[in-house]
Each structure stands twice: as structure tokens, then as C-alpha cells.
Amino acid sequence: MTWYVVRRLAICFLVLLGISAAVFFLLHLVSENPGRVVLGQRASPEAVADFNQEHGFDRPVIVQYISYLGQLLQGDLGRSYKLNENVGELLRQNAGRSAMLSLAGLVLALLIAIPLGILQAVRRNSLIDRGATAVSYVLYATPSFLLGLVLIAVFSQSLELFPAEASQSRSPWVVFTDPRAMALPVITLAITSVAVFSQYQRSAALDQLGQDYIRVARAKGLPERLILTRHLLRNACLPLITLVGTLIPTILAGNLIVESLFNYPGLGLLFLNSLQREDYPVLLAYTLMGGVLTVAGNFIADIAVAAADRRIELQK
Numbered sequence: 001m002t003w004y005v006v007r008r009l010a011i012c013f014l015v016l017l018g019i020s021a022a023v024f025f026l027l028h029l030v031s032e033n034p035g036r037v038v039l040g041q042r043a044s045p046e047a048v049a050d051f052n053q054e055h056g057f058d059r060p061v062i063v064q065y066i067s068y069l070g071q072l073l074q075g076d077l078g079r080s081y082k083l084n085e086n087v088g089e090l091l092r093q094n095a096g097r098s099a100m101l102s103l104a105g106l107v108l109a110l111l112i113a114i115p116l117g118i119l120q121a122v123r124r125n126s127l128i129d130r131g132a133t134a135v136s137y138v139l140y141a142t143p144s145f146l147l148g149l150v151l152i153a154v155f156s157q158s159l160e161l162f163p164a165e166a167s168q169s170r171s172p173w174v175v176f177t178d179p180r181a182m183a184l185p186v187i188t189l190a191i192t193s194v195a196v197f198s199q200y201q202r203s204a205a206l207d208q209l210g211q212d213y214i215r216v217a218r219a220k221g222l223p224e225r226l227i228l229t230r231h232l233l234r235n236a237c238l239p240l241i242t243l244v245g246t247l248i249p250t251i252l253a254g255n256l257i258v259e260s261l262f263n264y265p266g267l268g269l270l271f272l273n274s275l276q277r278e279d280y281p282v283l284l285a286y287t288l289m290g291g292v293l294t295v296a297g298n299f300i301a302d303i304a305v306a307a308a309d310r311r312i313e314l315q316k
């Protein structure tokens with residue numbers, strides 16, 4: 001397992017290096033003159049030239065990237081041009097709230113999707129199975145912003161059960177301390193994930209139900225509940241573990257929409273505001289963070305699956 005982890009870490013480092021280069025050069029192509037963007041169209045050419053020289057934007061792009069990479073290795077993400085704040089500090093201030101929102105939505109989705117997928121597999125082709133599959137397809141095809149708007153219209157405006165705006169508290173624990181205000185954002189995130197998770201869980205459970213160890217367990221007369229919880233559940237969840245890891249960046253993108261829709265002060269809202277202000281250091285750091293989360297999610301999923309099924313480790 002140690003050698004397996006070392007190899008995975010080496011691959012992760014190379015992937016992150018490639019992501020940082022791709023994002024940096026793409027943003028350079030979008031804005032070849034950062035001084036003009038920051039100072040505005042009315043700034044004099046002399047002021048723009050001085051700004052670019054002061055921040056090193058007049059140097060060749062490969063030199064700029066090497067310098068930026070050196071800053072990254074020291075933990076320096078740069079400084080926001082528009083907010084005049086350290087980008088790392090901005091991310092730190094908002095990361096906790098977004099992480100708790102994502103975690104709450106993910107946990108709720110898994111709590112619904114795992115038993116639902118197993119129930120669909122056990123009652124294959126029944127009315128429950130067909131109905132749940134149809135609903136999942138509809139939810140999967142529905143944009144998250146539309147789901148959020150529907151939830152606001154029904155539960156906030158019509159029934160008046162929950163507020164339309166998320167809590168404005170700066171505490172990362174607001175998801176748990178003010179659940180009523182955070183109910184609609186969490187449910188919106190969870191619904192989009194349930195549609196995917198339940199179908200993966202159903203397929204994995206159907207595959208396991210046809211395995212010999214399930215037939216042997218039933219032949220021994222073990223209770224069906226014991227077979228499903230002790231034998232089927234662990235093996236049927238392996239594909240879902242991998243899926244959760246690969247969907248971490250998707251959850252981050254969902255945060256962007258949900259936070260904007262419910263005006264929740266997190267990383268997603270910070271990104272949208274920075275996009276409108278053309279604050280490239282923040283955009284670059286956010287995009288890189290998405291890449292880091294993607295690589296980290298795949299790494300964690302690989303390790304979790306290898307730990308759950310040691311045969312995978314031996315085959316690598």
C-alpha cells in the first residue's frame with residue numbers, strides 16, 4: 001500500500017504541474033495586458049506600462065510562469081488587484097463555508113441515494129424502480145439553477161417554510177447552526193447529486209446481486225436484511241466511492257451556481273464577483289483550486305477503493 005500511495009502522489013504532482021501551466025497560459029491569452037484591465041481604459045499608456053513593469057507583466061510569459069510557480073511553491077497565491085487583499089486569505093475566509101455547504105449536500109445525497117439505489121436493484125423493474133429511474137433522469141437533465149428557482153417558488157414564496165436567501169453569517173458552521181436558512185441551498189445541491197448517485201448505486205447493486213457469494217448467503221438461509229447490509233452494501237458502494245471522488249469539481253461548480261442563486265458568501269460567489277471585476281489573480285487561484293480538488297478527489301477515491309478491495313492494489 002505504501003508504494004501504491006507514493007506512485008499516486010507522484011502522478012498527482014505531475015498532473016497539478018500541467019494544470020497550473022495550462023491555466024496560467026490560457027489566462028495570459030485572455031488578458032495580454034493586465035495593466036489595462038486593472039487600471040481601466042482611461043489610464044494613460046505610461047501608467048499601464050509602469051504597472052506592468054512593476055508586477056513583471058512586461059517579461060516573457062514563460063518567465064512570468066516560472067516566477068508564479070515559485071510563488072506557488074512558497075504558498076503565495078498573489079494579491080487581488082481589485083480588493084487589494086491577499087488571494088490566499090480571501091480563499092481561506094470563504095473556503096470553510098463552501099466546504100461545509102458541499103459536505104452537507106454530499107452527505108444528504110448519499111443518505112438518500114445509497115438506500116434508494118439498493119431498493120431499486122432489489123425490486124428491479126417494479127413500479128418503484130421505474131418511477132425512481134424516471135425521476136432521476138428528469139432531475140439529472142434539469143439545471144441546478146432551475147431546481148433552485150423551483151424550490152424557492154414552492155418552499156419560500158408559496159409555503160413560506162424557508163427563506164429565499166441563505167444565511168449571511170461568516171461562520172463555516174452556519175449549515176448546522178442555522179439549518180432553516182441553509183435548507184434550500186443544501187437541498188438544491190443534494191438533489192442534483194442524488195440523480196447520479198442512485199443510478200450508479202443501482203447498477204452496482206444489480207451486478208453484485210448476481211454474484212456467487214450472494215447466492216451462497218441466500219442458500220445458507222441468512223436473513224435478506226443481513227445479506228444486503230453486511231455483504232452487498234460494501235461491495236456495491238465501491239463504484240460510488242470512485243464516483244464521489246471524480247465529482248468533487250462538479251460539486252464545486254454546483255456551489256458556484258447555488259451560492260450565486262441564494263446569495264451565500266462562499267468561494268462560488270467570490271469567483272463570480274471576481275469574474276465581473278476581471279480580477280485575474282483570484283480567478284487563477286480559484287481555477288487552480290478546482291484542479292487540486294479534482295486530483296485530490298481522484299487520489300482519495302483510489303486509496304479508499306484500494307483499502308476496501310486489496311485486489312485492486314495488487315493489479316496496479
